[in-house]
Amino acid sequence: MKNRNYVYTILVIFLMLLINQCTPEELLIEEASPTSNSGPAAVAATGDQYILEQAISDEAQGNTIAFDGLGFMTGSLGSQTFLPPGKVADYSGFQYLRDNDPTQLGHNTSFVTIIAFNILHLLTTQQIGMFVTRANEQISQINEFGYKRFPLCKAFRRLINGELPTGTSGLSMDAVMAYTSDLYRVDGLISYNRAQLFGKVINSMSTIQKEKLDALKKLNGIGNWDATLSNPLDGLNLQQDVNVAVMTYASEMYAWYAGTVKSDVYFCPERHGTYFGSFYLKDWPAMGNPNYTINEKMTADAGQNLISILDTKQAAQLKGIVDLQRTALTELVQKRTAISMELRKFLAAGIADSASVIALSKRYGEMDGQLSYFYATNFAQIYKSLTSDQKAKVIALSGSLGYISPSGAFLYSQPIAMPEIINTDFMFK
16 A cells, blocks of 8 residues: 555656646655744744744744845856746645644645545546636646746846846836736736635535535644545546646645635745745755755755855845835735635635736735845845955855756746746836
């Protein structure tokens, strides 16, 4: 039976590609590693290991920002494009479920497999067909979000390289915010359609199906679920990306059903400002190495090591970004809350207002753009002020983490050739 479960786990790892946009090794990373800014502050008195208050704390945000700076100062355009799965349409509370699983299975490679197989076994052929239909509709939207990140990455790289358009002196905050607003318009559309699907499927369940769903919830941890179930999708001959989407929908739908607005709103400290290459710096050494375990304190330790290389003025400027982004971060939480509450109307058999979700998501994107502007501008200024000795030490620090410059780009975590990127002059002033 253990061999059978192993085969199922490998199968799911293979399947999680386009919707999650990850290679097999990258899935192992996400399943196996906890939120990067862990430590004493990460454990809440409530019993939940990871909560929103910790994620937005000055300590967690400061460590994450410093690590972002390290990734940006020592990286490349290609490394900036790397983005792990789970950072799109993330209002199902799945990250919260994963991080706070009572049986400590949340970062095990079997986590998604067990949830998806159990949930899919509860669904009828017609309900699974609803998942398949929506999967076919969302693939292009997810790819659109991935590719729309590239101009931001390029504009930020031009800034740190000093390759500004003639007659300009730096980034335009307004232009960056306008662009990220449109980027998150796409995220809002994906989020709305996905919640609509979840609500429709849940409300189509029979009394017996819901009783079984509630029984799973009462088991108090995914480690207590049946891990011996077969793959319900076997024999359907679904395309790979559709298969991946269906598995994703099944696991996220359960998290949404079992959770609350609190779990929907929760996010990791590194959820925003994802254009600077820190995800690549953290994850790439483990790619192709399934037995590799990422140090959960890497972000905090490496961030602090970067600060130790800086002089007093440079360190103060880096740490000062925490204050610069405070208003935007607060509004991000407010907008996530409003979006989550609106989307949960589908769970109650109601209808969420699509215009409201899109508008909230666009504003959410503006705030993501504002803090990204703060990151890019200050990182570039600090980098230009580094001495030759400091630059050598920063590069050595990155190298000690296993950094290797990629030859191309990434669509999420899938290696691709660098695509042609639109002219980014409009992001400067």
